Amino acid sequence: MTETKSPLHDEHxxxxxxxxxxxxWLMPLRYSSDIAEHRAVREAAGLFDLSHMGGISITGPDAGAFLDHALVGNLSGLRPLRARYTMLCAADGGVLDDLIVYHTGADEYFVVANAANAGTVLVALLERAAGFDVAVRDVSAGQALIAVQGPRAEEILREVLTEDATVSGGTALDDLRYYACIGMRFGEATVLVGRTGYTGEDGFEIWVELAHAVPLWRALLDAGEPYGLVPAGLSARDSLRLEAGMPLYGHELDTTTTPYDAGMGRIVKLDKVSDDxxxxxFVGRAALEARRDSAPTRVLVxxxxTGRRPARAGYAVVPPEAEASDGGALGPQVGTVTSGAPSPTLGHPVALAYVTPELSAEGTELAVDVRGRAxxxxxxxLPFYRRGDA
Incomplete structure (x- = not known):
């Protein structure tokens, strides 16, 4: 299989x-060191290429009603120039992908999907569009996505992009709230800027047409250097999101997991109603309503x-007094780690894991089978880290 190259591949x-x-996709894992890039985002800023993410345009008179039917959230109630985290679920309630949806204009929405699931999301949305007056279009190939994340992100953005009332929807950057978006100018080009991200820090995600992607990347690098900005790869992005307690599809979320299993039942809007x-x-409603009203079999914690060795995805969670079986594994298993790593910010290992409900209370002592050692x-x-903690 040949991986798709980012439009910024030569820059990397x-x-x-x-x-x-x-x-x-073939994407940057790191440029210098994982820890240096992670700390730059926490202390100054990091520049990320996220062009592997899928972008899907939803337009038409029924756009809001269609998204209410297709996704678990109430998207018709999303105000213009705001964004919302939501999920696309199968009929049985399993998560097909977690998404961000931007309401970009009258009867216009923009759906951002995870790279590995972009095709799945597009097919599902096209199938679910039957009977609605909407156009569903994959616009990923014509755009790049660049993110600036960190406490100096807004200062850097102001060095490169300019405000223009004709494309901003009347919102100034000073007033841009978390999970909101505006149009800005990069030279003569218009870019979509969302105050969103996956690091637990303030920051922005910028959708730009391909012709302007390389110049924008270089401009942000140059402008950000005096502020301490560095290019950052997928490794730092993963450790940052883990500290912030954010799920990763394929780890905390998958088709066997419902939003309720992942502790995100709040994003499922069972009470949403149509105009009449x-x-x-919506797709998955009956299964999700039943799941809401049933006792959980596992809880994400x-x-x-308290030691030095980190847990990794797939490792077994066991009681502290676990003993090795004849096969060498510790047991009994009471859960499974979904993500784990040393925390550069906090200085100790952190992990997300699904465990049995009776062992999910704060303060419960557990162990992880790390190569035969408890x-x-x-x-x-959660989260392990919150902005301003360090």
């Missing part, structure tokens, strides 16, 4: 990036390591 090569396959006041029968962990609240 010139910067000495170590490249890796991710979601069918009737309940919206945060684990703080490493101590304790259940702690």
């Amino acid at each position: 090569v010139a910067l000495g990036a170590h490249l890796t396959e991710f979601g069918g 006041g009737t309940p919206v029968e 945060g684990l703080r390591g 490493e101590p962990f304790v259940v702690v609240p």
Whole structure:
């Protein structure tokens, strides 16, 4: 299989990036060191190429009603120039992908999908559009996505982009709230800027036409250097999102997992209604309503390591007194780690794991089978890190 190259591929090569396959794309894993890039985002700013993410345009008179039917959230109630985190679920309630939806204009929405799931999301939306007056179009190939994340992000953005009332929808950058978006100018080009991100820091995600992607990347690098900005790869992005307690599809979320299993039942809007006041029968509604009203069989928790060895995805969670079986594995298994790593910000291992409900309370002492050794962990609240903590 040949991976798709980012429109910024040559820029990454010139910067000495170590490249890796991710979601069918060849993307930068790191440029210098994982820890240095992680800390730059926490202390100053990082520049990310996210062009592997899928972009799907939804337009037409029924756009809002269609998204209410297709997704678990109430998107018709989303105000213009605002964004919302939501999910696309199968009829049985399993998560096909988690998404961000921007309401970009009258009867216009923009759906951002994970790279590995972009095709699945497009097919599902096209199928679910039957009977609605909407156009569903994959616009990924014509755009790049660049993110600036970190406490200096807004200052850097102002060095490169300019405000223009004709494309901003009347909102100034000073007034741009978290999970909102505006149009801005990069020279003569218009870019869509969302105050969104996947790091737990303030920051922006910028959708730009391909012709302007390389000049914008270079301009942000140059403008950001005095502020401490560095290019950052997928490794830092993963450790940052883990500290912020954010799920990653294929780890915390998959087709066997409902939003309720992942502790995100709040994004499922079972009470959404159509214009005539009737309940919206969105895909997965019956299964999700049944799941809401049933006792959980597993709970997603945060684990703080009290030792030094980190847990990794797929490792077994066991009681602290677990003993090795004849096969060498510790047991009994009471859960499974979905994501885990040392925390550069906090200085100790952190992990996300699904565990049995009776062991999910804060303060519960557990262990993780790390290559046959019971490493101590304790259940702690999520997120592990919140902006301003360090």
